[in-house]
Amino acid sequence: MFEVKTDMTAGTDHDALLIGLFADDRELTGVAKTIDDQLEGHLSSLLKDKQIKKSHKAVTKVFTLGKSEARQVYFLGLGKKADFGEETLREAVAAGFRHIHKDKPTDVAIAFDSLMTDTFAIRETAHVITELFGLTSYHVADYKEKTNEIETVIEAVTFYSQQDLEAVRAGITSGKVYARGTNLARALVNTPANLMTPTDLAEQATEIAERHQLEIDILEREDMEKLGMGSLLAVASGSDEPPKMIVLKFQGKSEWDDVLCFVGKGLTFDSGGISIKPKASMHEMKMDMGGGAAVLGAMDVIGELKPDANVLAVIPATENLLNGSALKPGDVIRSMNGKTIEVRNTDAEGRLILADGVTYAKQLGASRIVDVATLTGAVLVALGEWTTGAVTNDETFVEEVLEAGYTAGEWIWRLPAFTPYKELLKTSDVADLNNSPGRMAGSITAGLFIGEFAEDTPWVHLDIAGTAWASKPSAIGPKGGTGAMVRTLANLARSK
Numbered sequence: 001m002f003e004v005k006t007d008m009t010a011g012t013d014h015d016a017l018l019i020g021l022f023a024d025d026r027e028l029t030g031v032a033k034t035i036d037d038q039l040e041g042h043l044s045s046l047l048k049d050k051q052i053k054k055s056h057k058a059v060t061k062v063f064t065l066g067k068s069e070a071r072q073v074y075f076l077g078l079g080k081k082a083d084f085g086e087e088t089l090r091e092a093v094a095a096g097f098r099h100i101h102k103d104k105p106t107d108v109a110i111a112f113d114s115l116m117t118d119t120f121a122i123r124e125t126a127h128v129i130t131e132l133f134g135l136t137s138y139h140v141a142d143y144k145e146k147t148n149e150i151e152t153v154i155e156a157v158t159f160y161s162q163q164d165l166e167a168v169r170a171g172i173t174s175g176k177v178y179a180r181g182t183n184l185a186r187a188l189v190n191t192p193a194n195l196m197t198p199t200d201l202a203e204q205a206t207e208i209a210e211r212h213q214l215e216i217d218i219l220e221r222e223d224m225e226k227l228g229m230g231s232l233l234a235v236a237s238g239s240d241e242p243p244k245m246i247v248l249k250f251q252g253k254s255e256w257d258d259v260l261c262f263v264g265k266g267l268t269f270d271s272g273g274i275s276i277k278p279k280a281s282m283h284e285m286k287m288d289m290g291g292g293a294a295v296l297g298a299m300d301v302i303g304e305l306k307p308d309a310n311v312l313a314v315i316p317a318t319e320n321l322l323n324g325s326a327l328k329p330g331d332v333i334r335s336m337n338g339k340t341i342e343v344r345n346t347d348a349e350g351r352l353i354l355a356d357g358v359t360y361a362k363q364l365g366a367s368r369i370v371d372v373a374t375l376t377g378a379v380l381v382a383l384g385e386w387t388t389g390a391v392t393n394d395e396t397f398v399e400e401v402l403e404a405g406y407t408a409g410e411w412i413w414r415l416p417a418f419t420p421y422k423e424l425l426k427t428s429d430v431a432d433l434n435n436s437p438g439r440m441a442g443s444i445t446a447g448l449f450i451g452e453f454a455e456d457t458p459w460v461h462l463d464i465a466g467t468a469w470a471s472k473p474s475a476i477g478p479k480g481g482t483g484a485m486v487r488t489l490a491n492l493a494r495s496k
Contacts, residue, residue, distance in 0.1 A: 002130065002172050004159045008034060008069045008109075014158065015105030017070035018096050020114040021047075023054045023080045031111040031160050032075075038068045053077050056088060057095040070109060074100055081117055086128065089115065090409050093129055094475045097136040104152045108133075112161040112168060122163045126171025127178070128409075131487075133157065134179025135476040140190050177304045178490060182483035185290075185297030189468065189481025193269035193286040198244040198317035201266055201289060205246045205296055205315070212250075212303025219245035229356040231335040235349045236318040238273055238326030243318035245360065246292075248299050250311040259310045261366035262299075262489055263357045265350045265373035266292030266317030273320050273346030274328050287481060288350070290468030291372035292317060298489035307494040312366055316357040320349045332431045336360065337453055342428035345436035350375050351449045352435060358453040368397055368458045370492065371450055372485050373465075378442030380466040387411040388467045388484065391447030394458035401460045401492060408487035412462065415444050422448050462488075 008031065019032045028036045028043060036043040043062065046052045052060045056079030063072055076096040078084055093115065100108060110133075116125055137154065161168050188196060188204060202218045209216035221242050224233055229245070236243035246266065267288035271277060277285065292315040299313050327333070331343045333352075336359040341352065350373050361369055379389040388405070390412050392398035398414060405412040421444050424437040433452060437445055447461035467484040470477065477483075 001155065002157045002159070002176065004161060004165050004168050004172070006160070006162060006165070008160065012069040013107065014070040014109040015107045016072050016074060016100050016103065017109040017111065018074045018076055018100065019111040020076045020078045020092070021052065021054045022078045022084070025054065030113055030162070032114065035064065035068045035070065035073060039064060043073075055079060056083075057092050059096055059099045061099070072103070078115070084117055087409070089120075089125070090128060090132060091475060093132050094136055097133055101137055106152055106154060107156045108154055109158045109160060112159045113163060116163070122167040123171040126159070126168045127175035130172045130175030131179045132476060134176060135182060138183045138186055138477055140478050140480050141187065174305060177301050178487050181297040181301035181490065182486040184300055185293040185483035185486050186477065186481040188293040188296065189287045189290050189483075191286070193319070196268050196286065196289070197241045198266065198268055198319065199242065201268060201292060201315070201317050202244045202246050205248060208296060208300050208303065209248055212300070214299065214303055215249040215251070217247040219247070227336060227360070228334070229336045229360070230333050231341060231352045232316050232318065232356040234327045234331070234333040234343070235273075235320055235352050238323050239319035239321040240323075241319050243316070245357070246313075246315040246317060247364065248313040250299065250302050250309075252307055252309045252311070256310055256365060257367070259312050259365050259367045260493055261312040261314065261361045261364075261369045262295045263354060263361050263369060263371040264292035264295030264313070264315045265289065265354055265371070265375065266315040267350055267353065267374075268317060268319055270320045270347070270349065271322060273322050273326055273349060275345045275347040276322065277347060284469065287469045288374050289317065290374045290464055290481065290484065293481070294372050294464065294468070294483065294485040294489065297483055297486035298493070301486065301490040302493050305490075305494065309493050311493050312361060312364055314357050314361045314364070316353040318353060320346070335453065339433060339452065340431040341433045341435050342431035343435050348436040348446065351446050354450050355453045358450060358459075362454075362457055366457060369454055370401060370460045370462060370489065372462045372489070374468050375463045376443040376446045376465050378439070378446070379463040382443060383413055383466055385466045385470060387413050389443050389447070389463040390414045391417050391444060391451065391461040391463075392459065393417070393451055393454060394460070397458040398460050400495065401462075401488070404491035404495060405488040408491050410467075410485060410488045412488070415447070417444065417448060417451070421445055425449055425452065
């Protein structure tokens with residue numbers, strides 16, 4: 001689908017061509033100059049008359065009327081070069097691709113060099129552009145009656161460049177894989193809960209493992225009982241759907257050591273249990289397995305690109321419903337590592353299943369752990385839908401995670417973990433831990449609850465309750481699941 005060429009040649013045929021223009025540009029160069037010559041200077045005239053906009057994210061569409069190899073040219077405003085960086089590149093390119101996708105072309109070309117500055121690395125820029133092309137092409141599957149309208153798909157994408165072509169190709173390869181992994185996570189999150197049960201999620205994990213020859217193990221209820229996973233089983237007790245503990249392993253080194261582990265919350269539907277949620281937006285709680293989806297998306301990327309790293313993925317999966325056997329406020333349960341927990345709120349269930357997930361990950365040899373979870377509404381209040389909250393027990397490790405997120409274009413903000421927050425977890429009169437000590441610092445105490453089970457293992461918690469679900473369309477995707485943290489986790493694995 002993707003290819004790289006140096007120049008347009010006779011007989012080339014593209015439905016759409018994207019060309020970047022900086023506000024500082026006074027004349028057309030490269031591919032734009034070629035097309036301008038074919039149009040007898042018409043583009044230069046439009047540029048002189050300011051009919052082609054160069055402000056950041058502005059898109060101007062010009063029809064070539066059969067005089068060029070591209071039927072339509074999309075000029076993308078990049079703003080001033082002095083203000084241009086990776087974030088502004090992402091914003092501009094996403095805007096350009098959104099316009100192109102609306103017109104439903106089948107063949108697209110990109111004037112790669114026009115989107116570059118001297119400060120940009122070729123491979124990384126090609127990665128970002130390709131990744132954004134894939135992310136902006138994603139749409140949410142629906143179950144409506146289909147029409148007879150023929151669905152058009154993009155069959156070919158051509159990068160035109162005079163740069164190091166091997167570097168461009170390498171960036172295209174990784175960007176394409178990152179987009180695919182993120183869109184996989186989006187699709188999992190957007191799937192209705194009756195079609196994405198813990199069993200279905202385990203089947204998705206199996207497909208990924210088979211595609212990339214990963215080792216996979218799926219624990220059933222009986223296995224969990226033997227291992228003493230009382231915290232996960234307590235949450236699962238309110239549902240007729242059997243819980244699953246999904247384990248994937250990628251071994252990129254000769255020895256199984258220095259193991260990076262991702263633990264993803266796989267709550268395929270969350271009613272809140274006895275502490276039931278308000279009805280208004282409960283239908284969106286199919287997204288409560290966004291952490292598990294992110295981990296599977298990252299493992300899809302890792303399995304394809306095969307970094308020099310050992311990566312373990314652990315996903316505790318269940319539903320949180322309510323029946324005669326359901327977990328009740330005031331119950332005391334025993335987790336896999338032996339700690340007892342007083343359940344003050346059955347809607348604080350994610351930390352319960354992650355407690356056993358983290359403990360099991362340590363038993364499987366995890367050296368460092370990142371847990372990813374749609375954990376608290378409190379993080380939405382603090383950071384909105386744009387930034388993921390982080391809690392950690394290791395200064396060095398969290399810096400690596402923050403850097404991986406920055407490179408991926410995913411914002412992460414570290415939250416404090418001082419002693420008074422930890423003491424709130426010890427406020428039960430009858431158990432070692434209180435799973436819901438109150439509204440104050442709710443996202444911090446929720447994260448630190450999981451940290452009680454990480455103990456001395458370097459650990460970072462990522463609360464994606466805000467970032468895993470978009471309440472309205474964003475610059476890079478539609479309303480719904482976002483695939484948040486797939487790219488960050490993949491970067492972290494590939495950084496070693």
